[in-house]
Amino acid sequence: MTTPDPIPFLDLKAQQARIAPELRRRLDAVLAHCQFVLGPEVAELEAALAGFCGAAHCVAVSSGTDALQIALMAEGIGPGDAVFLPAFTYTATAEVPLVLGATPVFVDVDPRTFQIDPAHLAQRIAAVRAAGRLRPRVLIGVDLFGQPADWPALAAIARREDLVTVDDLAQSFGCSLHGRMLGAAADATATSFFPSKPLGAYGDGGALFTESADRAALFRSLRTHGEGTTRYEVLRTGMNGRLDTLQAAVLLAKLAVFPEELAARERVAQVYDRHLGNLLEIPARVADSTSAWAIYSVLLPDAATRAHVQESLRAAGVPSAIYYPRPLHRQPAYRDAHDGTALPVSESISERILALPIHPDLSEHALSRICAAVQEALGR
Numbered sequence: 001m002t003t004p005d006p007i008p009f010l011d012l013k014a015q016q017a018r019i020a021p022e023l024r025r026r027l028d029a030v031l032a033h034c035q036f037v038l039g040p041e042v043a044e045l046e047a048a049l050a051g052f053c054g055a056a057h058c059v060a061v062s063s064g065t066d067a068l069q070i071a072l073m074a075e076g077i078g079p080g081d082a083v084f085l086p087a088f089t090y091t092a093t094a095e096v097p098l099v100l101g102a103t104p105v106f107v108d109v110d111p112r113t114f115q116i117d118p119a120h121l122a123q124r125i126a127a128v129r130a131a132g133r134l135r136p137r138v139l140i141g142v143d144l145f146g147q148p149a150d151w152p153a154l155a156a157i158a159r160r161e162d163l164v165t166v167d168d169l170a171q172s173f174g175c176s177l178h179g180r181m182l183g184a185a186a187d188a189t190a191t192s193f194f195p196s197k198p199l200g201a202y203g204d205g206g207a208l209f210t211e212s213a214d215r216a217a218l219f220r221s222l223r224t225h226g227e228g229t230t231r232y233e234v235l236r237t238g239m240n241g242r243l244d245t246l247q248a249a250v251l252l253a254k255l256a257v258f259p260e261e262l263a264a265r266e267r268v269a270q271v272y273d274r275h276l277g278n279l280l281e282i283p284a285r286v287a288d289s290t291s292a293w294a295i296y297s298v299l300l301p302d303a304a305t306r307a308h309v310q311e312s313l314r315a316a317g318v319p320s321a322i323y324y325p326r327p328l329h330r331q332p333a334y335r336d337a338h339d340g341t342a343l344p345v346s347e348s349i350s351e352r353i354l355a356l357p358i359h360p361d362l363s364e365h366a367l368s369r370i371c372a373a374v375q376e377a378l379g380r
């Protein structure tokens with residue numbers, strides 16, 4: 001028996017073919033003016049992104065990780081500070097507080113939407129206050145897999161507890177909650193343009209959003225070595241955190257088709273919902289929201305079934321991926337920072353979760369093959 005043609009997990013070549021003329025025009029403009037760092041496309045992109053998500057200010061930076069770091073540096077976060085974040089997320093969310101000498105405090109997630117659990121957050125803040133070793137300072141809420149976290153609940157807790165809110169929107173730029181796009185839900189919002197994110201560059205990139213002109217000015221200073229009003233005045237310790245002009249040009253070309261791509265991702269998700277909803281646990285929709293569908297993850301009953309399904313899909317030429325096989329408090333690098341609190345939902349999900357391909361160029365034919373392969377793997 002021959003193996004069927006493999007379906008790509010992500011198809012950036014198909015997307016490139018769709019946007020080729022605009023991409024070429026944008027890149028040629030940069031090659032003509034040669035302002036490769038903070039050229040005019042960067043400011044154009046910042047205005048376009050802020051307009052797109054309804055934020056007052058946008059500062060383009062070198063990656064999603066650097067965006068998070070700049071957001072925390074702007075608050076002076078360091079040793080002795082507690083930064084609350086979900087245990088079930090990408091590594092960068094926990095890495096940034098640790099790099100600055102602060103302590104990540106891991107919070108469990110909702111078993112159906114996979115988003116940070118506000119009730120558990122409140123418990124964790126109370127426990128940190130009771131222990132008295134760390135100062136609760138920041139909440140990093142993550143919008144996981146394309147869906148928004150429960151920002152009204154998170155913001156209410158943060159207000160009560162006097163925490164600064166940082167929205168890690170790396171996976172979910174373009175999602176909305178209660179009719180508003182995310183970008184202004186927290187004191188600072190960080191997103192990523194890593195190539196596989198819904199809005200991806202051709203290399204690393206990221207952006208910060210804020211409603212505060214003072215914070216925006218601080219972000220701009222921090223991304224260029226803490227510079228003041230003149231180039232060689234250094235006001236604070238910053239970093240080299242700028243977005244390349246070439247990446248801004250790529251992102252401008254992609255932003256032009258981003259709304260239709262979000263709609264195409266939603267159509268893929270609906271096909272999966274319809275065809276797989278009676279076979280396994282499909283991702284629960286956050287109420288009154290739209291998703292950017294960075295990742296479509298299903299839950300299987302246990303680790304053994306997941307391994308079987310993944311192997312069976314592989315044989316059928318259908319790729320799948322596991323985000324994330326280990327919650328962050330179980331990572332060797334972060335274990336010692338964890339206070340030992342049980343995080344049972346994050347642990348259970350990491351053993352059972354499986355992501356199926358989702359992108360705007362997934363053909364009807366590929367989609368049918370994927371659904372059939374999942375049905376076959378589960379013996380239906």
Ligand SMILES: *Cc1c(COP(=O)(O)O)cnc(C)c1O
Nearest residue numbers: 063064065090092170171192194
């Ligand atoms: C991708 C990602 C980041 C980091 O973004 P980079 O641009 O890769 O640095 C941070 N947080 C989450 C949740 C992510 O998925």
